[in-house]
Amino acid sequence: MSNGISFLSRAWTVAVCSAMLWCLAAPAATHVSIPTTYIPESGATQTVTLNLAFTGSDQDLGYLRVKVQFDASAVSCSPETLNAVLTSHANLPGLFGASVAGNVITFTLAGMGDAAVLRDYTGPLLTFDLQAGTARGASALTYTQITATKLDLVTPDTVTWEAGKVTVCQNGLGPVILSPPPGTYDVAQSVTIECFGAAAVAGMPTGIRYDFGGPTTDYTGTPVGVDGDNGQTVNLFVFALNPAAEAAGNPSFLDAYYVFDKAGPSATTIARVTSSPTNASTVRFTVTFSEDVQNFNVPSDLIVTKTGSVASSGATITGGPQSYTVDVTGVTGDGTMTLAVATGSDVKDLAGNALFSSVTSGQMELDHTSPQASTITPVTPSPTPATTVQFTVHFSESVQRFDAAADLAIAETGGLTHSGATISGGPQDYTVDVTGVTGNGTLTLAVSTTSDVADLAGNALNSSVTSSAVTVDNTAPVALLSNTPPALTNATAIAVTVGGTDVTAYKSKLDDGAWSAETGTGTAITASGLAHGAHTLYVIGRDAIGNWQAEGAATPHTWTIDTTPPNPPVVTGPASPTDNPRPEWTWGSGGGGGAGVYQYQMDGTGDLAWSAATGATSYTPDADLAPGDHALYVRERDTAENWSSSGSASVTIRWAVTVTLKPGWNLVAFPNTPVAEDVAVLLSLVAAGQGWAWDGTVYAPATTLAGQVGYWFLRHGDEVQVTVRGEVASAPPVLAQGWNLIGVSARTAVADVATQVYRPVWGWDAAAGRLVKVESDGFLELGVGYWLCSAAAVPLTGF
Numbered sequence: 001m002s003n004g005i006s007f008l009s010r011a012w013t014v015a016v017c018s019a020m021l022w023c024l025a026a027p028a029a030t031h032v033s034i035p036t037t038y039i040p041e042s043g044a045t046q047t048v049t050l051n052l053a054f055t056g057s058d059q060d061l062g063y064l065r066v067k068v069q070f071d072a073s074a075v076s077c078s079p080e081t082l083n084a085v086l087t088s089h090a091n092l093p094g095l096f097g098a099s100v101a102g103n104v105i106t107f108t109l110a111g112m113g114d115a116a117v118l119r120d121y122t123g124p125l126l127t128f129d130l131q132a133g134t135a136r137g138a139s140a141l142t143y144t145q146i147t148a149t150k151l152d153l154v155t156p157d158t159v160t161w162e163a164g165k166v167t168v169c170q171n172g173l174g175p176v177i178l179s180p181p182p183g184t185y186d187v188a189q190s191v192t193i194e195c196f197g198a199a200a201v202a203g204m205p206t207g208i209r210y211d212f213g214g215p216t217t218d219y220t221g222t223p224v225g226v227d228g229d230n231g232q233t234v235n236l237f238v239f240a241l242n243p244a245a246e247a248a249g250n251p252s253f254l255d256a257y258y259v260f261d262k263a264g265p266s267a268t269t270i271a272r273v274t275s276s277p278t279n280a281s282t283v284r285f286t287v288t289f290s291e292d293v294q295n296f297n298v299p300s301d302l303i304v305t306k307t308g309s310v311a312s313s314g315a316t317i318t319g320g321p322q323s324y325t326v327d328v329t330g331v332t333g334d335g336t337m338t339l340a341v342a343t344g345s346d347v348k349d350l351a352g353n354a355l356f357s358s359v360t361s362g363q364m365e366l367d368h369t370s371p372q373a374s375t376i377t378p379v380t381p382s383p384t385p386a387t388t389v390q391f392t393v394h395f396s397e398s399v400q401r402f403d404a405a406a407d408l409a410i411a412e413t414g415g416l417t418h419s420g421a422t423i424s425g426g427p428q429d430y431t432v433d434v435t436g437v438t439g440n441g442t443l444t445l446a447v448s449t450t451s452d453v454a455d456l457a458g459n460a461l462n463s464s465v466t467s468s469a470v471t472v473d474n475t476a477p478v479a480l481l482s483n484t485p486p487a488l489t490n491a492t493a494i495a496v497t498v499g500g501t502d503v504t505a506y507k508s509k510l511d512d513g514a515w516s517a518e519t520g521t522g523t524a525i526t527a528s529g530l531a532h533g534a535h536t537l538y539v540i541g542r543d544a545i546g547n548w549q550a551e552g553a554a555t556p557h558t559w560t561i562d563t564t565p566p567n568p569p570v571v572t573g574p575a576s577p578t579d580n581p582r583p584e585w586t587w588g589s590g591g592g593g594g595a596g597v598y599q600y601q602m603d604g605t606g607d608l609a610w611s612a613a614t615g616a617t618s619y620t621p622d623a624d625l626a627p628g629d630h631a632l633y634v635r636e637r638d639t640a641e642n643w644s645s646s647g648s649a650s651v652t653i654r655w656a657v658t659v660t661l662k663p664g665w666n667l668v669a670f671p672n673t674p675v676a677e678d679v680a681v682l683l684s685l686v687a688a689g690q691g692w693a694w695d696g697t698v699y700a701p702a703t704t705l706a707g708q709v710g711y712w713f714l715r716h717g718d719e720v721q722v723t724v725r726g727e728v729a730s731a732p733p734v735l736a737q738g739w740n741l742i743g744v745s746a747r748t749a750v751a752d753v754a755t756q757v758y759r760p761v762w763g764w765d766a767a768a769g770r771l772v773k774v775e776s777d778g779f780l781e782l783g784v785g786y787w788l789c790s791a792a793a794v795p796l797t798g799f
Contacts, residue, residue, distance in 0.1 A: 265291045265347075265348070267290075270361035279366070289324075292320075293349050300342065302340070302342060305338045305360075306335060308334050333368060341355060342355075367455060367457035368459065371453070371459060374395065375393070375465065376447075377392050379431075387436065388435050388436075393447065399461070400453070409466075411445075413442045414439065416437065443472060476548060479506050481496050482497045484496050487558075490641045494527050495525070496524060498524075506539050518542065533560065541555070560640075562640035563642060566590065568636070569598060570588050571632060573651045577727070578652070580653070581627075584620045590647060598636050599643070602633075604631060604648070628652065629728060632648060634647050635647070657671065657783035660720075660721050661719060667784065668710070670709075671746065675724075686715055687716055692713075710743055711785060732744070732795050733745070735756075735793060736793050738789060760776070764785065
């Protein structure tokens with residue numbers, strides 16, 4: 001794309017010398033004035049006409065040299081472009097030279113000139129140096145790039161002729177454009193031309209030429225209709241050619257410029273000046289139009305769109321004509337605001353075109369509500385032994401400057417202290433770490449309302465909740481042990497229970513071993529097969545929040561394992577045999593570490609028969625012992641709970657039967673062989689000093705008495721009793737087949753008598769002097785003889 005610049009002189013005086021050499025009459029003073037012209041933005045295609053207006057009294061300005069200096073890094077002008085200019089304007093008088101050297105284009109005009117095309121313009125500046133032929137009256141113009149989408153030129157200066165200065169037409173007067181005057185229009189125009197002061201002379205060629213930026217076309221006659229697209233400039237050249245005047249070198253022409261602007265302006269940029277979000281009561285925007293506008297001056301020219309609770313009371317507009325400042329005032333509430341220009345307003349460009357369109361600004365976020373620290377939650381569980389306690393802080397909206405310990409309100413109880421705090425995260429949710437926490441007590445956190453914490457709109461913190469309290473407990477628990485072995489024991493296994501206030505887990509080690517893994521208090525410490533000697537168990541406890549008892553302050557328990565028993569006790573019994581059914585035994589320590597603690601049992605019936613441990617050193621049965629042999633066993637225990645083997649003493653207790661001798665015959669029997677001295681007493685009380693025994697077939701006299709044999713004794717005197725003693729009773733008697741006269745070794749139930757024995761069993765009633773039946777539910781008593789008949793040779797009982 002390229003941008004072009006056209007240069008055109010209005011009127012001047014030319015002198016033609018011989019050999020077509022251009023000469024310059026030296027005027028006294030010449031001034032060249034250049035109206036302001038704008039070059040459109042890069043990428044547009046426009047032809048911009050530079051209007052030159054000459055004032056002053058000189059009429060001998062011979063030529064005009066126009067030098068165009070440009071930024072060669074942004075603008076290019078090739079020789080081909082200059083040649084094209086010269087070719088397209090070859091029929092116009094005056095332009096006879098155009099050249100480019102470096103970044104300077106030079107046009108040389110005599111009487112009339114036209115434009116060169118500058119293409120690919122992207123730079124911000126072009127400087128044009130205009131220099132008169134006499135090197136006097138130089139002038140300079142700077143062109144400034146703007147962001148217009150079309151070009152509007154102000155009405156160009158009008159050329160002023162002074163009478164007698166220019167010879168035109170037949171009557172010496174120049175042509176004139178009767179209507180309309182040059183200017184800016186948004187409709188097509190008809191142009192009426194005539195010679196000044198008189199109609200054109202018949203036969204005088206009158207020409208009209210206009211240029212839309214393309215090839216020129218000549219028209220004759222009046223009127224002429226001209227039109228252009230939006231933003232185009234129509235260059236209309238009017239000239240009259242009088243053959244006589246032309247021959248004299250005095251062509252006559254006049255030019256006028258018409259700009260046709262049919263498009264309305266647009267608000268192309270509406271930028272926020274006030275930062276967003278904001279809590280300001282006045283919000284500023286800049287509004288830039290595509291061209292200069294008018295009537296943009298009242299709040300009704302604006303469309304202010306608000307959301308939420310946002311309200312405003314007014315607006316002011318300053319600046320112009322293309323860039324304006326809009327201040328929306330009395331702003332309150334929370335929400336958003338956007339700004340546009342009302343297309344139905346009376347805003348229009350300088351050509352009178354109404355506003356065509358408007359962009360809408362970006363949203364301005366408005367916040368007049370102060371933030372709050374709405375939630376502060378401990379992350380670290382409570383209670384805790386941690387040296388860093390963490391919280392999360394949630395604000396009601398995004399905030400800034402929540403970044404220093406001074407922004408916090410930390411409350412502590414007890415002996416709790418901390419050394420610092422760090423804040424991270426944001427902008428709405430933060431993490432706060434309270435560090436260097438020591439001692440015991442509670443800790444709470446809030447955000448200080450006197451801090452510089454504010455929301456993104458600048459509203460200061462209004463309030464803060466306070467967190468729940470975090471209890472910090474750095475007190476180590478102490479493990480307590482139960483079911484520990486005694487200081488001296490013979491047990492080689494342990495099952496120790498761990499407890500203690502707040503203790504939930506423990507570690508242990510035995511002697512110089514390693515610490516065990518962490519174990520819950522529900523599991524006992526067990527070990528078995530421990531060696532003889534001293535041992536120490538060490539235990540450390542942990543509470544539920546992780547405080548450990550120091551290893552150096554472990555709970556110990558020390559004991560010694562001793563598995564060597566003491567010597568058996570020395571036991572002494574009564575003289576044996578004895579008639580005392582409750583004899584006394586005594587004993588003493590056998591040495592070897594015995595602790596004087598004893599257990600005893602009668603007749604060695606096994607461990608279950610051991611008495612309770614006692615410090616007594618004698619024993620007398622509480623009930624009569626049965627006749628026979630008896631032994632008392634005694635053992636001693638040491639402090640390690642080792643029991644000695646048994647010491648013992650035996651005694652034989654003789655049986656004793658009291659025999660009642662009634663007058664007449666008496667049937668008597670003994671459990672076993674009675675002692676001789678008692679037999680002598682008994683025989684001295686009966687007839688003939690003897691008894692009668694049954695040998696299975698006949699009775700035979702007996703003076704030597706045996707056990708379990710029935711004897712008949714005859715008593716002639718009064719009833720008498722005699723006690724007969726003997727050794728331990730033997731087994732039940734063995735019966736012969738047939739009738740047997742027997743005695744029993746122990747009281748025996750008839751029901752237990754062998755089944756081979758015929759029923760009934762017969763006894764003797766000495767008082768009645770007759771045999772009596774022993775009923776089947778009766779008993780066979782000691783000291784009494786019985787008749788019974790057996791079908792076979794069998795023991796009395798036992799099967």
